[in-house]
Amino acid sequence: MKLTSRQLQDLERDGFLVLPGLFSREEVDLLRSRQERLLAETHEANIVEKNSGKVRTAMGLHLRDEAFARLVRHPRLVEPARQVRSPALYIQQVKINVKAAFTGEAWQWHYDFATHHADDGVPEPLALNLHVFLDTVTPFNGPLYFIPGSHAFPEHDAWHDTESTSYPLWVVENRAVKKLVARAASINPDRPIVQATGAPGTGLIFFDTVVHGSPGNMSPWDRSIFSLILNPVDNALTRFDRPDFKHHRDLRIVDPLDDDCLVS
Numbered sequence: 001m002k003l004t005s006r007q008l009q010d011l012e013r014d015g016f017l018v019l020p021g022l023f024s025r026e027e028v029d030l031l032r033s034r035q036e037r038l039l040a041e042t043h044e045a046n047i048v049e050k051n052s053g054k055v056r057t058a059m060g061l062h063l064r065d066e067a068f069a070r071l072v073r074h075p076r077l078v079e080p081a082r083q084v085r086s087p088a089l090y091i092q093q094v095k096i097n098v099k100a101a102f103t104g105e106a107w108q109w110h111y112d113f114a115t116h117h118a119d120d121g122v123p124e125p126l127a128l129n130l131h132v133f134l135d136t137v138t139p140f141n142g143p144l145y146f147i148p149g150s151h152a153f154p155e156h157d158a159w160h161d162t163e164s165t166s167y168p169l170w171v172v173e174n175r176a177v178k179k180l181v182a183r184a185a186s187i188n189p190d191r192p193i194v195q196a197t198g199a200p201g202t203g204l205i206f207f208d209t210v211v212h213g214s215p216g217n218m219s220p221w222d223r224s225i226f227s228l229i230l231n232p233v234d235n236a237l238t239r240f241d242r243p244d245f246k247h248h249r250d251l252r253i254v255d256p257l258d259d260d261c262l263v264s
Contacts, residue, residue, distance in 0.1 A: 001075055001079050001080060002083055003084070008083075008084070011084070014146070014149060014194070015146065015152070015209070015210030016196065016204065016206035018198060018202065018203070018204055019202065019203035019204065019205070020198055020203075021199070021202070022076055023076065023132055023200075023203070023262075024263075025200065025201060027201065027262045028134055028200040028201045030067055031067060031068070031071065031134055031226065031262075032200075032224075035096060035134060037065075039058055039096075044243070044245070045059040048166060049100075049104070049105050050105065051105065052100065052105075054100045054103055054104075055100075056097070056165070056166060057095050057096065057098065057167065058096045058098065059093065059094065059095040059245040060095075060245035060248075061095065061226075062091065062094045063094075063245075068094065070257060070262055071226070071228070071262065072091055072254065073256055074257065074262065075256035076203070077203075077230075078230070078254055078255070079256055080205060081128045081130060081205075081230045084128060086126075086232040086233075088232060088233045088253050089231060089232055089233065089254055090230070090231060090236065091248055091250065091254055092127055092229040092230060093228075093246065093247060094228055094229075094248075095227050096224050096225065096227070097227060099141060099142035099214070099222070100217065100222055101141070101220045101222050102218065102219070102220065104216055105216050106213065106214060106215050107165075107169070108169060108171040108213055109174075109213040110169055110170060110211070110212070110213060111150070111156065111158075111208065111210060111211050112127065112209075113125035113127070114156070114171075116231075116247070118170055119239065119241065119242055119246075119247075120237040120239050120241075121237055122235060122236070123235055125209045126231060126235045127229050127230065127231040127235070128205060128206075128207065128231075129204075129207075129229050130203070130227070130229070131204035131225050131227050132202070133200055133201065133202040133224075134200060134225060134226055135221070135223050137196065137197045137198055137223055138221065139195055140218070141221045141222070142214050142216060142217035142219075142223045143195045143196055143214060143223075144195070144214045144225075145193050145194070145212060145213050145214060145215070146212045147177070147181055147192070147210070148184050148187075148188070148191050148194055149183065149184050150180045150209070150210050151206075151207040151208075156172045156180075156211065157172065157173040158170045158171060158172055158173070159171060159173065172211055176211075204225075233251050233253060
């Protein structure tokens with residue numbers, strides 16, 4: 001699968017791209033059936049919410065389940081990443097971010113490269129985040145918020161927040177967010193902040209420097225999103241302080257499987 005020229009233009013303009021219907025309901029149902037078992041495991045790569053104790057993010061999934069081992073090599077994810085970045089990509093991180101109904105907590109405003117650079121020593125912001133919605137994502141159950149165009153201004157004030165949630169994160173200062181939103185509004189008053197919503201199977205691609213976050217889930221509906229981060233091999237981590245499930249050390253080039261690899 002390749003992105004169209006229009007999709008590439010939208011990605012370059014906004015820093016993110018939503019791809020409705022990227023995966024079928026049958027494929028999503030398979031992944032959700034595996035997700036239930038993985039979330040129920042007592043595993044160091046399952047990180048729970050600070051208050052509720054429910055799983056916030058489950059990591060290293062391709063090393064724990066065969067279906068997710070195939071998903072990280074799916075051509076609908078790998079080929080667009082190769083098209084945008086490089087044929088020589090490695091699997092940097094694999095996870096499901098979960099927002100349980102009523103209790104799912106926020107992810108602060110941040111951009112991924114701040115963490116990849118500070119914690120893992122990744123030299124350049126070349127990683128791509130590739131998402132698949134495993135639930136219907138609505139405005140009410142904790143969708144991702146993006147500031148369009150914020151990837152074009154990668155130098156943001158960021159600080160290491162180890163207190164707000166159970167997951168330490170390099171987050172963007174409020175004054176920087178305000179400035180970026182004002183800039184986005186000056187370009188398009190109707191899109192200063194964009195919610196990424198859609199049906200199960202929706203895809204989402206975004207750059208390592210786009211500023212994003214998500215609110216808590218006050219709704220009665222769960223929200224799970226699969227995330228694969230691919231990074232060029234020649235841009236690999238140079239620090240090894242975090243555990244492997246947060247940034248994998250296996251730098252072998254990821255090659256795509258056949259398109260029916262999930263359901264064949």
